Amino acid sequence: xxxxxxxxxxxxxxxxxxxxxxxxxxxxxxxxxxxxxxxxxxxxxxxxxxxxxxxxxxxxxxxxxxxxxxxxxxxxxxxxxxxxxxxxxxxxxxxxxxxxxxxxxxxxxxxxxxxxxxxxxxxxxxxxxxxxxxxxxxxxxxxxxxxxxxxxxxxxxxxxxxxxxxxxxxxxxxxxxxxxxxxxxxxxxxxxxxxxxxxxxxxxxxxxxxxxxxxxxxxxxxxxxxxxxxxxxxxxxxxxxxxxxxxxxxxxxxx
Numbered sequence: 001x002x003x004x005x006x007x008x009x010x011x012x013x014x015x016x017x018x019x020x021x022x023x024x025x026x027x028x029x030x031x032x033x034x035x036x037x038x039x040x041x042x043x044x045x046x047x048x049x050x051x052x053x054x055x056x057x058x059x060x061x062x063x064x065x066x067x068x069x070x071x072x073x074x075x076x077x078x079x080x081x082x083x084x085x086x087x088x089x090x091x092x093x094x095x096x097x098x099x100x101x102x103x104x105x106x107x108x109x110x111x112x113x114x115x116x117x118x119x120x121x122x123x124x125x126x127x128x129x130x131x132x133x134x135x136x137x138x139x140x141x142x143x144x145x146x147x148x149x150x151x152x153x154x155x156x157x158x159x160x161x162x163x164x165x166x167x168x169x170x171x172x173x174x175x176x177x178x179x180x181x182x183x184x185x186x187x188x189x190x191x192x193x194x195x196x197x198x199x200x201x202x203x204x205x206x207x208x209x210x211x212x213x214x215x216x217x218x219x220x221x222x223x224x225x226x227x228x229x230x231x232x233x234x235x236x237x238x239x240x241x242x243x244x245x246x247x248x249x250x251x252x253x254x255x
Contacts (some may be wrong), residue, residue: 002139012139012255014254016108017143017146018106019105019142019143019144020106020108021103021108021142022101022140023052023231024139024140026133026135026136027098027131029098029129035082037129038128038129041124041162043091044124049084049092050084051085054082055080059232069091079179080096082095083099090107091103093106093226095125095129097127102118111235113231115228119165122227131222132218133221135217136218138217139214139215139234140236141212141238142155143209143211144207145157145209146208147156147205147207149203149206154247157247157250158194158208158210159245160179160241164177165201171225173198174198175191175195176195177194179193181189186233186234188216188237189215190213191213192212192213193211194208194210195209212242214241215234216233
């Protein structure tokens, strides 16, 4: 059972809509650490994460000059780390030259299970790579909410939705909305994405993706307890967005 903790109480959601939870820590390792060094991370976790793959990252872009044709710059990048999967593909530990990520796919059992394992894996990463200061902390929760059709008003289910001007047709066939919400109290931000696409295979439901990515720029020693205190604050911020964006009707679907 997944339970959301608030400042006042805990709210149980046996049918939680979480499809993936992600904890990410950005840092940089010494130039002496290479991909073969990162691959040794599996030695300590092979029983739980037996599947190993190289991780790749790519970047590209284009430049637009006044009165000229856009100039496309070539893609650059390549392998930048390793990822290790559990046998059932529900857990992934990613170790990179610029940080660490832990992914937990459905089913998600709750913070009390997710957080300790992520912390344990991070400590193994620190022990192996001796990274520099941590520069960014992030938590991301991707939710899939199956809303029954037909819908008269999206606000029956989700309160953080796009609004169409009065006088225009009020129906939506497809949606992609992204908001960046600051939290001045903890100097963090949340990137909230609401999206859905038309479905042909099942006309009875509309799967809405409600993606909450909360993050904070920091400057911490990799062994500093503040990393985990900040993660808890980010989790509270995420929970606040989740609970306040959904109606009682939607929350009852998860009970």
